[in-house]
Amino acid sequence: MQAWQVHENGEPGEVMRLDEVPEPEAGPAQLKLKVLAANINFPDALLCRGQYQVRPPLPFTPGVEICGRTADGRRVIANPALPHGGFAEYVVVDEATLLPAPPALDDAEAAALHIGYQTGWFGLHRRARLQAGETLLVHAAAGGVGSAAVQLGKAAGATVIGVVGGPDKARTATELGCDLVIDRRSEDIIAKVKEFTGGKGADVVYDPVGGDAYAKSAKCVAFEGRIVVVGFASGAIPSPALNHALVKNYTIMGLHWGLYAQKDPASIGRCHAELTELAAQGAIKPLVSERVALKDAAAAVQRVADGVTTGRVVIIPEGAAR
The missing domain is CATH 3.90.180.10 (Medium-chain alcohol dehydrogenases, catalytic domain)
Known part of the structure; x- marks a missing residue:
């Protein structure tokens, strides 16, 4: 073969x-x-x-x-x-x-x-406990991992902000259903998020990029917000300032989906059943x-x-x- x-x-x-x-x-x-x-x-x-x-x-x-x-x-x-x-x-x-x-x-x-949507589901629901009506900020929203998070966020009833790089990816994020799309190459992420949320910031940030994306997320996350660290596609692993997390009262959480297969394998099947139902409803694709x-x-x-x-x-x- x-x-x-x-x-x-x-x-x-x-x-x-x-x-x-x-x-x-x-x-x-x-x-x-x-x-x-x-x-x-x-x-x-x-x-x-x-x-x-x-x-x-x-x-x-x-x-x-x-x-x-x-x-x-x-x-x-x-x-x-x-x-x-x-x-x-x-x-x-x-x-x-x-x-x-x-x-x-x-x-x-x-x-x-499987991988992208399971990662999104565990990150948004099991780790961040995303609630309907909250604001979700997704970095690399037009990519494989980000597009899954956008769809899952919309299915959960969240308002979704997508961050992308370039006009072509901005069009893709808009078609995916993002309520606001920010082109990181030409727009100020922090200012746009704060303006859109009335100064509150994003309740949940989904970050598969790391580097500068994480640094900007920490400056526009809401009180009692949650930053979900999914990966480092930028190649830069940030060093978070824990004193900043303390004074702003937000949570930094990691998501390594592969560990669930080792630590809680039954959860993989339960998540797949949920994703299958969402696909049947047309909520994710x-x-x-x-x-x-x-x-x-x-x-x-x-x-x-x-x-x-x-x-x-x-x-x-x-x-x-x-």
């Missing part, structure tokens, strides 16, 4: 190579899946660079999120275990971790549902901006790494129906 492999660390477009490899064999309590669609996540780019918290042995196949089909015809969502990721024609996964693909979503949308062939995966991962994409970019192997 064909699979993309990384033989040395570096930029995805330079180090990913499409190889012919043997089809994987399922072990005890595992299932072999035909990959119908593989969603590209920013961590896939970090894996290529050797900058992710997990460093699989070389060579490895990236791809941490797929929609696949079992031998008996079930359509499922899975997180393939590295080093044998999902940018391939077939994968092997632990049967206990499989989740049914929501009928309301096609293969590409289902492949993009992953924004798939590009569907690319397997042969074009390296260039697609590089575009995600460069931050020039909106929504999700999904790989569709040849022969996959949707």
